[in-house]
Amino acid sequence: MDRIIYTAAGGAARVLEQQAIISNNMANVSTTGFREQMAIHRSVPVVGQPGMPTRVSSVTMTPGSYMGQGAMVETGHALDAAITGDGWFSVQTPQGEAYTRAGEFAVNEQNLLVTQQGLPVLSADGAPVEIPERGSVTFTGDGQISALGAGDNPNDIQLIGQLKLVNPPAENMVRGDDGLFRVAGGQAAQADPDVRLVPGFVEKSNVNAAEAMVGMIANARRFEMQMKVIQDASSNAERANSILSTN
Template structure:
């Protein structure tokens, strides 16, 4: 296989990964707090497979990580007493068996012991990193813009909202959660406001994602045609050399 086919193959591998990311975006367009992702690429200079007066080095296509747009999604009113959304920059912090995780998904409920938890059962943490317990028999829960939870005149907790100076420090950890993959510390978010009875929609734009999907599909087909042309050219060249000999 010559250099052109190697380069084409590297391009197809990137396009396939990009298609997977786009498909994941579309699949999560209705997932609360989901953040749209896109593929980043770079050139990877490498020594050519065969040197026939061609360029040195040959530049292959290589992945360069996944970009994530943490922009605000639209807020959807649900009226749920424990449904919460963050307006502005910030994340809820939850505790999992693997450690602290962060999310924008505010579909919270209570477990049998009264702890405020995610849909997966992970405890939601307060501003100081502790668990929040609510006795639903004490009456309706009201939540202020700063995260303060009250039942009547009694304050029962304060939902923590945390921010990072560089959101790029966060990596996906499954279940719509992120983990801190850096040495940066999560700081209390001073600008974020909590909205009770609302959920944040994903910031996926379906029309844009479908357009990207069509573009990636066409690019894949064009790369395949280029590789077929190169293979046909090589075949004809071998045939002609055989006639000369």
């Protein structure tokens, strides 16, 4: 009876963990540049005190993310850009360089190009991108940034830098707690001249809302099944105890 309860309780715990991951994906359906988080179950041997294996448990893992392209939505905003195909924007964080697909940029009070979270966007030379005061910005397909200052002659447009666009192998990318990606090992990725972007567009989340909803419903049913097994095991134990009772 103990084995039944142990197995069902372990299964219910794994279902709840997977449900949390799916719920997080569902909550980010509208998040620009979000990458769907994957979840799998794997077995883990349980080792007793003397070092001998006793039984096998299981854990839920998030081995990576689905890197497929999200939907491209035209915004018409000069500071918006979306990467087409593989690649990442580079940003500066307190923990070092990180990478994102979210191209909804803005200009902060220090005239730096930043993300919606206020993180400086990096240029190809690894420095923050400085925008002329009240200047209008234009991106090109290879990430070059041109700006025209307020009141300047349209012919005086100047090239102020180039975005650092990178494309490290997907298997080397690790998602952080802040939702940004970093290269495993902590080193900075090299700029890739083959990465291309589309100005005036943003890339939406690559989470399929319908599939996420179906997954949540399926997990709810699996959890109910595990709870039913535990209830049945408890009822069977009570019946067995009543039969063995001498009173």
